[in-house]
Amino acid sequence: MSKILVIAEHDGSSLNLSTAKCIACATKLADAKIDVAVFAEDGTDIANEAAQLDSVSKVLLVDSPSNRYPLAAIIAPQLVAMADGYSHLLGPSTTFGKDLMPRVAALLGVNQISDVMTVLGTHKFKRPIYAGNAILTVEAPDDRPVVATVRTASFSAVGSGNSAIVEQVSLDADIPDHTRFVELQAGQSDRPDLQTATKVVSGGRALGSSENFDIIFKLADALGAGVGASRAAVDAGYVANEMQVGQTGKIIAPDLYIAIGISGAIQHLTGIKDAGTIVAINKDEDAPIFEVADLGIVGDLFQIVPELEKAIGS
């Protein structure tokens, strides 16, 4: 039997969708018993939300003021204290999971499997390397726990309707005071979240300025889409870092992705390879983005985008 502990991600008040995706990955392991660990302050609501997710047996809530912020150095020793008896520890391949899980793996004396995209067996998985230009099948040793992060874009979230038990846990772990939260500047947006949006419109370097980027936002609003960007657009300061799509930004899988004034560098493409339909708008007919686009239109974005917005709005 696989006894799996999934580490919940949340923002202090509600669960991140990545948790339901990690559980979906866990269900692919043979004969899985799945528990969810919630580290939070006043985390009852979050734990209850996790308990509703399908396939969950039990939610373990570690409710403590020191768990107010998601700091890896503070959560890792607690997770290790909880790990006994589990064959697998799974976290999401989000910045939260990427920060935390290797610290846990090292404390348990194992290497981590990063970005699981396919489950082939209890100890055999596929994962992307080289910015998704190669897919590697890996096998973990079966005499020690498997610590892995889950590439969330590869799994559809499990449903909810379950009512698993929630257990309050107190742990015997040394909580360090060498790491302190200062502040979080979260991008505020009423638009759909980039990672869960079914439609995403992204702009690249060609937009030229943050003012010009407005046409991307307008088109997104007409479509009810989330907004992304290439690294070049973020580096140039047109938009905030959390909007970057790609190898080192967000990996997304919307039904519709519209790339505007983006050349299609491999580091960008790796972030969108699971998108349903890719549309490219670019003035260079030889731009690599057209190699992967289902629908392309060659021309000046400053003319095409407003026209498209109007056509959709009407």
Next chain:
Amino acid sequence: MERVLVGLKRVVDYNVRVRIRSDGSGVETDGVKMSINPFDEIALEEALRMKERGEANEVVVVSIGGSECQQQLRTGLAMGADRAILVETAESVNPLTGARIFLELIKREAAELVLLGKQAIDDDNNQTGQMLAALWGRPQATFASRIELNGSTAKVTREVDVGLETIEVDLPAVITTDLRLNEPRYVKLPDIMKAKKKPLDQIPVADLAVESAASITAVTFEPPEQRQKGIIVKDVAELVAALKDKGLV
């Protein structure tokens, strides 16, 4: 602070479109351009700026790998690092073993800060820095886009999924770099000449007496599923019609 260690991994250059060997045994690296992992170049640039501001006395670059890694170390010396250490091993090391090697070097060098890349762009593991911090029992500040040293602490702004998170850590610590931390300097020709005279220590990995961690075994490599090239439409009306057809608008 006296000494900063910086990891420099030799990787296939980010511009190369990698190919899988026909027998599926790995990625073709013969005759392929190799470079310093881009995140590591950023780590080195940051360390050099610390030195230039008088916050660090010595910058030591470290690579773990074959003797060919000397090339990347020499580039690091040309950028401005004071010394280089090559931990020589014929086999590639997994992240946990790599972290153990770095820990041993920290002890030998009495380093107070280790700057690594957030991930090596070959294996895309994104593990070594966090593992090193764990083994060292010290703070980690991953995905840094801004670092401010204040004596015995560092304030680090991190690129996280929802925006920018700032944390404060006590030193010593491990910090891993994100793309927007800085823009690395170019190496000038005279610096390449000067770098030839800078010390580069070669230590056989066996001399460090580090226990190798059990690897995750690589079974097979395969190319990703390719997306098919689609169609070019002539105007917006045709595009909208095609999207309507697919039920996307």
